[in-house]
Amino acid sequence: xxxxxxxxxxxxxxxxxxxxxxxxxxxxxxxxxxxxxxxxxxxxxxxxxxxxxxxxxxxxxxxxxxxxxxxxxxxxxxxxxxxxxxxxxxxxxxxxxxxxxxxxxxxxxxxxxxxxxxxxxxxxxxxxxxxxxxxxxxxxxxxxxxxxxxxxxxxxxxxxxxxxxxxxxxxxxxxxxxxxxxxxxxxxxxxxxxxxxxxxxxxxxxxxxxxxxxxxxxxxxxxxxxxxxxxxxxxxxxxxxxxxxxxxxxxxxxxxxxxxxxxxxxxxxxxxxxxxxxxxxxxxxxxxxxxxxxxxxxx
Numbered sequence: 054x055x056x057x058x059x060x061x062x063x064x065x066x067x068x069x070x071x072x073x074x075x076x077x078x079x080x081x082x083x084x085x086x087x088x089x090x091x092x093x094x095x096x097x098x099x100x101x102x103x104x105x106x107x108x109x110x111x112x113x114x115x116x117x118x119x120x121x122x123x124x125x126x127x128x129x130x131x132x133x134x135x136x137x138x139x140x141x142x143x144x145x146x147x148x149x150x151x152x153x154x155x156x157x158x159x160x161x162x163x164x165x166x167x168x169x170x171x172x173x174x175x176x177x178x179x180x181x182x183x184x185x186x187x188x189x190x191x192x193x194x195x196x197x198x199x200x201x202x203x204x205x206x207x208x209x210x211x212x213x214x215x216x217x218x219x220x221x222x223x224x225x226x227x228x229x230x231x232x233x234x235x236x237x238x239x240x241x242x243x244x245x246x247x248x249x250x251x252x253x254x255x256x257x258x259x260x261x262x263x264x265x266x267x268x269x270x271x272x273x274x275x276x277x278x279x280x281x282x283x284x285x286x287x288x289x290x291x292x293x294x295x296x297x298x299x300x301x302x303x304x305x306x307x308x309x310x311x312x313x314x315x316x317x318x319x320x321x322x323x324x325x326x327x328x329x330x331x332x333x334x335x336x337x338x339x340x341x342x343x344x345x346x347x348x349x350x351x352x
Contacts, residue, residue, distance in 0.1 A: 098313050105310040111217070112303040118213040119296045122223045125182045126289045129225060132180040132187065133285065137278045139170045139177070140245075140271055147252055147268035157259040164256035171249045175200055178231060178245075188227040197227065202246025204232045215295045222288060230281050245274050 146163050149155070178198035180187050189197035191209030199205055208228055212220040233242045243251065248270045255263030 102310060102314045105306055105313065108306050109303060109310065112299060112306065115215050115299055116296070116303070119215050119292060119299065122213055122215065122221060122292050123289075123296075125185075125187065125223045126285060126292065128180060128182040129187045130282070130285055130289070132177045133278060133282050135177045136174055136245075137275060137282070139174050140249075140275045140278060143167060143170050143249055143252060144268065144271045144275065146256075147264050147271060150256060151261060151264045151268060153261070160256040160259050160264075164253050167249060167253040167256060171246060171253065174246060174249065175202070178227075187224060188230070190224065190226060190228075198231055198246070202231060202244045202250070204228050204244075215292065216299055219295065221292055221295065223292075225281055225285060227281070230277060242273055243270055245277075248274055 146167065150160050150163050175198055178188055179196040185193035186195065186197055186206070189195060189206030191211070192206045195205060197204060197206035204227075206228065208226050209224075210222050210226055211224040212222050215221050229237075231246065232244045248267055251263060251270070252267035254260075255267060
């Protein structure tokens with residue numbers, strides 16, 4: 054059967070297109086370093102890769118939440134530490150100036166330092182992380198403690214998701230830190246700022262008995278602050294453990310994703326060279342096949 058010029062052309066063109074397609078596929082694989090670049094490459098593998106990518110995206114969001122949580126907790130920890138140091142300084146002054154060897158002028162001078170301590174405690178109570186007040190519960194846009202020591206926040210507990218199905222509280226419900234509970238009030242306890250104000254007034258009026266009352270109350274306030282610090286430490290440790298687990302899980306998922314979709318670089322380079330040689334050979338063969346002879350022209 055005689056093969057026409059048109060048939061020879063179509064056969065040669067099909068071979069060239071096939072060789073070019075194979076070469077282009079190998080070039081894409083080599084440049085992307087991915088063996089799966091479209092669904093047709095491996096439908097099952099593509100589905101598995103998309104699942105892993107979605108998991109990694111979720112892990113990245115959880116890591117962002119954890120980073121925010123750590124910053125929030127560290128800011129809270131610094132504020133509590135500062136408050137505790139102010140209370141300790143107030144206690145030192147009260148112990149020293151309750152001694153009868155000190156006179157009214159010394160106590161008056163100390164009262165001025167106490168006023169600065171009160172301002173420092175109120176400022177720390179109104180600490181913010183970013184644009185959020187850390188002790189105000191859900192009322193993160195309003196300073197939670199006023200100059201008189203009254204608590205203006207609420208009892209909201211703020212949770213952030215840090216893993217699949219896992220939420221961690223990142224704030225302290227701080228009302229009882231700054232104000233006495235009903236039971237504490239019945240037992241004669243005061244709020245934190247109120248206690249410092251009692252000491253300030255007693256120093257200013259040279260009231261030794263008032264200084265002693267404030268001195269005992271400061272022990273209660275420091276114990277309460279230490280308790281909040283311990284609670285915060287437990288929250289921070291839980292977040293740290295979750296963070297370590299999450300980073301390991303993300304790393305393992307990334308390894309699994311690479312196993313599914315990454316190409317063998319050495320094999321990809323070899324296959325590219327092979328398809329390039331095939332393409333060159335096909336082009337040369339097609340050129341010879343399609344080149345008309347003088348006899349064909351004269352026919």
